[in-house]
Amino acid sequence: MRELHGRNALLTGGSGGIGAHIARALARAGANVVVSGRREEALASVASELREMGVRAEAVPGDLHERAHLEALVERSESALGPLDVLVNNAGVELAAAFTRYTREELTSMIDVNLTAPLLLTHSVLPGMLARGRGHVVFVASVAGKLGPAYAGPYAATKAGLIAITQSLRAQYVHAPVGFSVICPGFVAGEGMYQRMVEQGMSSNRVMGTTKIEKVADRAIDSIRRDRPEVIESGTPLRPVLALGQLSPRLIERVMPRIGLTDLFRRVAASRGRAS
Ligand SMILES: NC(=O)c1ccc[n+]([C@@H]2O[C@H](COP(=O)([O-])OP(=O)(O)OC[C@H]3O[C@@H](n4cnc5c(N)ncnc54)[C@H](OP(=O)(O)O)[C@@H]3O)[C@@H](O)[C@H]2O)c1
Secondary structure (H helix, E strand, C coil), X not given: CCXXXXXXXXXXXXXXXXXXXXXXXXXHCCCEEEEEECCHHHHHHHHHHHHHCCCCEEEEECCCCCHHHHHHHHHHHHHHHCCCCEEEECCCCCCCCCHHHCXXXXXXXXXXXXXXXXXXXXXXXXXXXXXXXXXXXXXECCCHHHHCCCCCHHHHHHHHHHHHHHHHHHHHCCCCCEEEEEEEECCEECCCHHHHHHHCCCCCCCCCCCXXXXXXXXXXXXXXXXXXXXXXXXXXXXXXXXXXXXXXXXXXXXXXXXXXXXXHHHHHHHHCCCCC
């Protein structure tokens, strides 16, 4: 969808972090935006900032764990703005721990927010987009979904699921006027979940790299405009390593501890007393 001016977008996880930056980038492109999330004040403040940028914007608060909220979210967004042209499934949660130290509730909760909610929201918006002959759905996954770091298994599994659903939807709707993109950020500096790790003294290194939050937001908009299948935005040239990993999975197993990835997530898990 090359032209975003006047289009209507629903963005989950719009109350802060990467989502608030994607919301601003959508508004800069002239799109009207519904932002959703649980923190009502933060959401209201993002929505009012977007209105000051000259677009229509609404905050629709709610918890993505709740099926009733998921069912109402698209309806409430469409009554606020009109039919949706863009859905950005950005909300996500990450919890590092040794696999056996997750509670069963944490495992299913992460799947609910990171994977089930995007599937259900996409299931709700897609028929309308197909009928109107226009639409784009963005899934915000992670590099973790490409390589499965230690101490981040459930999170990585949900993100791998988003990569797979994007591939499948693109394959199925290849001739339809609706597009699908998956964004796989690496460590994103500025705000958000990685920045909170940094503030607790745990950071990436030169090999793993970092990228900037504004860059991730801009690439999300570009993915809509150019119907990009998959964007990897990590600040380092990762694709060759990932390609080698496809040819030789053992190679990735050996690379992850050497570049410090295993240790970083082990330290995050240890900071929560969950590394062993
Ligand atoms: N930051 C990174 O380095 C990085 C790297 C790779 C991928 N990502 C992905 O990028 C996306 C955004 O990450 P971020 O760093 O911006 O994270 P963040 O700062 O923790 O923000 C997460 C967003 O998701 C919303 N959210 C979480 N649980 C929710 C729930 N149960 N119901 C409704 N909304 C919920 C939060 O809103 P409320 O708190 O208001 O509910 C918030 O707006 C995530 O999908 C994440 O996995 C981030």
